[in-house]
Amino acid sequence: MNSLAPSTRDLSLLALASALALVPYWAIALPGAMALALFLPGHAFLQCFTPRRPGGSCMDLTLAAGLSLAISPLALRLAGLVLPFKRPAILGILIGVSTLLILASGLRRRPVAGPPSPRTPRAVLAMVLFTAALLVPTLAIGPAPDSSETRIKGWDLHNHLAVAEAITARGLPPTNPFLFSSSPFYYHTFFHILLASLLKMAGPRAPSYFVIAVLTVLLAVLCLATFYWVVADLTGRPRMALMALPFLGLVGGYDLFPILLKASRSAHLSPLEDLISQHWNVDAWVSHQKFFVPAFFTQYYWAPHAVAGATALLLALLFLEKEDMGRGGFVAAGICLAAMAGFNGYIALGGAATVALLRAVGLLGHFAPPLLHRRASLARSALAGTTALLLGWPVLSLYFGERGNVDKFRLLEGGPFLPLQVILEFGPALLLGAAGMVWAWKRPERRKGTMPFLLMGAAGLPMICLVASTGENNDLAMRVSMLVWFSLAAFAGLAIDLAWAMPWARRAALVLLVPGVLGTLWFVIGASVGKPTLPGDEVAVGNWMRRHLPPGTLIQGSPYRHYPDLVYLSGHPAYLSDAWAARLFYSVPEDFSRNLAALEETFQTEDSEQACPKLKALGIAALVVGPAETSDFPLLARPLPWSCLTQSFRRGTYRVFLVRS
Known part of the structure; x- marks a missing residue:
């Protein structure tokens, strides 16, 4: 009976989450959907395949959530090869995966693994919650008194939401909502599948931006918690892990100094509120196409998909290094590596290099245990890599051959000031991390468990200093630098831990940290105030199209718009949304040119007998006309x-015309 008790408890929890997800009111369905996607699959996997720890802790919760983050989009993508991306299928897949694992866990005996799960220090919880609290105001949007609507600074989060909503309407494989194309849309696929599944399960009335904002904050919390537990578990030094946490949240680089210098040259030093609002992005003091390294906190704001991929990498390293997890360990590592590639290709590139270096060091035997252990580690890595390739092939295949659009790379021209820029970008993490590496080198007992973090830096730093991607942004440096932050943060935590007993060293560390803290606070304040607004008439048009147009139908405004605001507001894809999002690296250039030429020809044709067949041939269901279009x-x-149009909605200077079939 005792062996079946955990299964009974877990099945009851699964039944409760399923019941909540089936409620037709989104505020109740959303928590159930998040439990089904972001907790229960990983929890059930750990119950089934890993040794049992007495009691429970935040570590178990973190591992379950992190593993669910990898399992859920992977299972949905594999099932999407044969099943439609509909609400019943999504619920059936997630409930089915958890049910099978829970039932399997009740049929096998799990050995007890050593001591109970460690308790979480209150300081860790406080630091994680404080970081989340800093992130919330940067993401907050809402209506303004004049019926307009604020949006966050930058379009990244809105664009990810548009991709996810395209999946909810059109299904899998993902398609480009900004540019009509038959090419597969592999751009951060797993994040969009995960978000789309939450939107589907929560129901059509769920506020989509609220869902992506909540998911973004949860991913930041999960990344911080995962990093803490991975460092603490591998090194056996919880205080070192605690001291490392601020470098992934509150402490950034020394970017504030060049930002203020840049502002002084442009005569924008006062008033302070305008200065912060105009120069809020502390990372933007250099070109995004050069050596561009954001502070880790800003990655929570800009790139939740990369945060998810980095979290999956941390878990993969943990499962690879823990021999006591048996077969479940390498399967979990393989799932995490496959998910890492699905969330972000650049993180996958740096992660694969890290794992390869880690196993190469083990093979050489410089820091590894005896040969038998090295053979076991290599076998686990080989099995995990094979699992990752097999499970992740539906996503990985999009990166290669005729089905993919492989991003190109170039040598980075850093110039003579690149070393200084590296110091400014990584700031106190680099200085204290270097000190931690020196202290670890001098005392072998301090090196325990630090090899994965050392090799993250060894793989990532040369990569971002020598190579750049050729897209609009140097995404290679922006994302692979996250692994360098992991590396430096771990060793900086070691340095502060060792320096804490020496008053002079403690004071010196605090002096180094202060400018990094000020840079992060500058970003938080700047991103939270003076947010841009979308015109009230345009917001009303978008809301009308959400309510009255069938999901997935094409809309069209001016293809010369600077941002994809109509796609975001309406929740509908466009034949060609704008001249910015539709030109990014994940679009096929020939598709953009062809669509633009077709629209230019149509919008300059006065004869309805010529223009109307062209509109219908393009598949456009609604035409939005506002100041930009006229x-x-x-x-x-x-x-x-044209005579084939019917005006169906008007608000101020905006009109919506439906194209009659």
Whole structure:
């Protein structure tokens, strides 16, 4: 009976989450959906395949959530090869995976692994919650008194939401909502699948931006918690892990100094509120196409997909290094490595290099145990890598051959000031991390468990200093630098831990930390105030299209718009949304040119007998006409541009025309 008790308890929890997810009101369904996608699959896997620890702790919760983050989108993508991306199928897949694992756990005996799970220090909880509290105001948006609506600074989160909503309407494989194309859309696939599944399970009335904002904050919390437990578990030094946490949250680089220098040259030093609002992005003192390394906190804001991929990498390293997990360990590592590639290709590139170096060092035997252990480690890595390739192939295959659009790379021209820029970008993490590496080198007993973090830096730092990606941004440096932050943070935590007993060293460390803290607070304040607004008339048009147009139907405004605001507001894909998002590296250039030429020809044709067949051939269901459209194409300023259009909505200077079939 005792062996079946955990299964009974877990099945009851699964039944409760399933019941909540089936409630037709989104505020109740969303917590159930998040439990099904972000906790129960990983929890059930750990119950089934890993040794049992007496009691429970935040570590168990973190491992369950992190493993669920890898399992859920992977299972949904594999099932998407044969099943439609519909709410019943999504619920069936997630409930089925958890049910099978829970039932399997009741049929096998799990050995007890050593001492109980460690308790979580209150300081860790406080630091994680404080970081989340800093992130919340940067993501907050809402209506303004004049019926307009604020949005966050930058379009990254809105664009990810648009991709996820395209999946909810069109299913898998993902398609590009900004540019009509038949090419697969592999851009951060697993994050979009995960978000789309939450939107589907929560129901059509769920506020989509609220869902992605909550998911973004949860991923930040999960990344911090995972990093703490991985460092603490591998090194056996919980205080070192605690001291390392601020470098992934509150402490950034020394970017504030060049930002203030740049502002002084442009005569924008006062008033302070305008200065912070205009120069809020502390990382933007250099070109995004050069050596561009954001502070880790800003990655929570800009790139939740990369945060998810980095979290999966940390878990993969933990499962690879823990011999006591048996077969479940290498399977879990393989799942995490496959998910890492699905969340972000650049993180996968740095992660694969880290794992390869780690196993190469083990093979050489410089820091590894005897040969038998090295053979076991290599076998586990080989099995985990094979598992990752097999499970992740539906995503990995999109990166290669005719189905993919492989991003190109170039040598980085860093110039003579690159070393100084490295110091400014990583700031106190680099200085204290270097001190920690020196102290670890002098005392072998301090090296325990630090090899994965050392090799993260060894793989990542040369990569971002020598190579750049050729997209609009140097995404290679932006994402692989996260692994360097992991490396430096771990050793900086070791340095502060060792220096804490020496008053002079403790004071010196605090002096180094202060500018990094000020840089992060500058970003938080700047991202939270003076947010741009979307015009009230445009917001009303977007809301009308969400309510009245069938999901997935194509809309169209001016293709010369600077941002994909219509796609974000309406929740509908466009034939060609704008001249920015539709040109990014994940679009096929030929598709953009072809679509733009077709729209230019149509919007300059006065004869309805010629223009109407072209609109219908393009598959456009609704035409949005506002100030941008009438400015770019004066023909659209007419009360009825063509006879096949029917005006269905008007608000101020905006009109929506439906294209009659």
